[in-house]
Amino acid sequence: ALEWEKASRGVDGRVYPWGNQFEPSFCNMRESHQGRHMPTVVGTYPEDMSPYGVFDVVGNVLNWTSTFDSEADRTRALCGASYSGSATGVKLYDRISAPESFRYSAYGMRLACSY
Numbered sequence: 001a002l003e004w005e006k007a008s009r010g011v012d013g014r015v016y017p018w019g020n021q022f023e024p025s026f027c028n029m030r031e032s033h034q035g036r037h038m039p040t041v042v043g044t045y046p047e048d049m050s051p052y053g054v055f056d057v058v059g060n061v062l063n064w065t066s067t068f069d070s071e072a073d074r075t076r077a078l079c080g081a082s083y084s085g086s087a088t089g090v091k092l093y094d095r096i097s098a099p100e101s102f103r104y105s106a107y108g109m110r111l112a113c114s115y
Contacts, residue, residue: 001067001077001095004110008080008092010051015091017050017057022087027059029085037083039105054110058090059083061108069097082106 014020016027024031026047028040043055050057062078062085069075075097081090084106089096098107 001065001079003112004063004065004079005092005095007052007054007112008050008057012051014051015093017054017092018047022090023047024087027081027090028056028083029059029081029087029090030083031087032059039083039108056080057092059085061106062096064100064107064109074100076100078107 008017009015010017016022018026027045028048030037032045039060042060043049045056045059048058048060049055058081060083061080062082063080065077065079067077069077076099077095077097079095080092081094098104
């Protein structure tokens, strides 16, 4: 979860990938557009790109992480925000947790590698 936050916020600790002021048209979430809310193709919202070039960190789907919020309950941290989320839950420092066996269309994962 900490690696995800760093990759999303950059060194200046911004609230959103584009800065500190929220703009719904910059990401795929509930207030972005009218009609049915669905995931979009990666990169559809170019403003929703972190300083490190990571797309869709505020919209599209929440990202599972390997971080346990509670090992006893087997809950893991999810970071980011989803296409069905509202403006109150899209700050890059926010996260939620869910049982690792839970499935929901707004939860996804991001593949990454270390160099």
